[in-house]
Amino acid sequence: MTTDWSSRRAQAMPTGVFALMDAAKSEARARGLEVIDLSIGSSDLPPPESALEALRQATYDPATYAYCLHSGTRELREAAAGWHQERFGQTLDPEREILPLIGSQEGFAHLLLAAADPGDLILLPDPGYPSYYGAVALAGLEVKRMPLLEEHGYLPDLTAIAPEIARRARIMVLSYPNNPTTAVAPPEFFEQAVRFCLEHRILLVHDFPYVDMVYGDYQAPSVLSVPGALDTAVELYSLSKSHHMGGFRIGWAAGGAGVIGPLAAVKGAIDFNAYLGIQRAAVAALQRSRSEVRADVARLEARRDALLAALQARGWQASTPLGGMYVWARLPRPWTDSFAFALALARQTGVALNPGRAFGEHGEGYVRFALVREPEVLEEAVRRVAAFCVQN
Ligand SMILES: Cc1ncc(COP(=O)(O)O)c(C=O)c1O
Incomplete structure (x- = not known):
């Protein structure tokens, strides 16, 4: 031993x-x-061929071999901003409102360190993605669980949150399409959640890796489309699910400069961004047609x-x-x-x-x-x- x-x-x-x-x-x-x-x-399907080709080509490009500083991530940030515009009609500043992540799970854990202090209260969905609990423990946060019940369509009942809890809460986590319940959230629920978070000065973290993994004609709404959301919400996106790139570890955060800035600062102490070739692969995947x-x-x-x-x-x-x-x-x-x-x-x-x-x-x-x-x-x-x- x-x-x-x-x-x-x-x-x-x-x-x-x-x-x-x-x-x-x-x-x-x-x-x-x-x-x-x-x-x-973890998807068993292959990533898009265009993404694999972009990565292959990048490995022959010496410009990709060095540490990737913030300015080096511009192409991915711009591709993500273009994607937001095309998909949701959202205009986001690729400089201040989008930040590449090494997967949304990484982004989530560092976001808690960036936006909350030990002892702060976080509202977490129950059931919810298990890695939330590890991230919350790392950040030393106090957890209040929001039950997701079948009879409420697996949406938390925001009216059931006690005023004292709402007053103390620093962060609320939502994620739709939901893992594990598979529930989706109607836009009106996001409007209610944004109102609630604006009123109580809570950061709404919408973990959104399944944005494109939707069936039939269904389109998953983005919290950032709610007027005023940029002041209180941040969304975490991933290439892991609908692009089958889980092993590549790549995604991005989108939100107001007031949350993206601190997240970039925390990440700056920890990582140097994903390999540029992986970022280029992500750009190629994002450029695929709908x-x-x-x-x-x-x-x-x-x-x-x-x-x-x-x-x-x-x-x-x-x-x-x-x-x-x-x-x-x-x-x-x-x-x-x-x-x-x-x-x-x-x-x-x-x-x-x-x-x-x-x-x-x-x-x-x-x-x-x-x-x-x-x-x-x-x-x-x-x-x-x-x-x-x-x-x-
Ligand atoms: C809700 C949720 N968030 C985050 C992740 C992790 O995504 P990533 O691969 O982007 O870290 C998963 C993966 O299953 C998930 O279900």
Whole structure:
């Protein structure tokens, strides 16, 4: 044993569900089962060819080899600003209102350090993306959870936030299309949230990695389109989802200069931006036409439909998502403990799902399927789950 150097901060990091699920998957493999891993929302599809080509070319360009200072990120900032204009009709200043990120998860963690001080209060959705909890612990924030309930369309009830909490809150986090519930938010809800945050001087962080991962004619609204939002809101974008570039670690933050400035200052102490070749790949991906992106995402829509049909044929309840890359289903009866269900399922069948409780206590009673395999594999997964349910 060597000396344990962990800080109180490191000790406060939540131990993820991933380690437990990993052990369960290994057990299944050891028993000769082929694992169908639907527990992680990491796309199995390739990035756009234009993005790969931009990266390839960049590796031959010596101008990309050095540290990338802020001025070097201009091309990506301008591409993102153009994208905002084209997609939402928003006019953002690429100099002061857009900042490249090494993925939205990185941006989120540093944003908390940039915009809040230890002891400040943060309003977090429950269920919510698990890495929020680690970021909040790093920043030393006090958490107040906002329950996302099925009967409220998985939108937090802002009128239920006590005046004392609203007064003390520094940051509110929202994310739609939502992970894990797959819910989407109507523009009126964002108007209400912006009003609430302006009134209580709260920074509204809208984590928006699934902006383009939407189905049919649905278009996910941007909080920044609400009049006045730029003074109280910031959005986090990612190339990980609809562009399948999760391993590239690239995204951007968009918001008022009053939040982008401090975020840039904090990041300046920590990183030197993503490799320029990866930024150029992101520019190429952002320049794809809307219909190209839609065609890509339609592959996930086919998976969604196949999975839902298989689940519904076996009497499982799950709503039809308009966006995101998941299906959020109620636990099959008589199961009530999502952890016990997911672990036993993975060990006995090799099918790995994410237990709802891993996203917070209000996620209990559900499991999340990630649409990261082709339809026939998803159908095979449901067959195995159904057989498991008969035996257990
Ligand atoms: C809500 C949410 N935010 C952030 C992320 C991480 O995105 P990125 O790869 O851009 O860090 C994910 C990934 O699953 C997510 O679901």
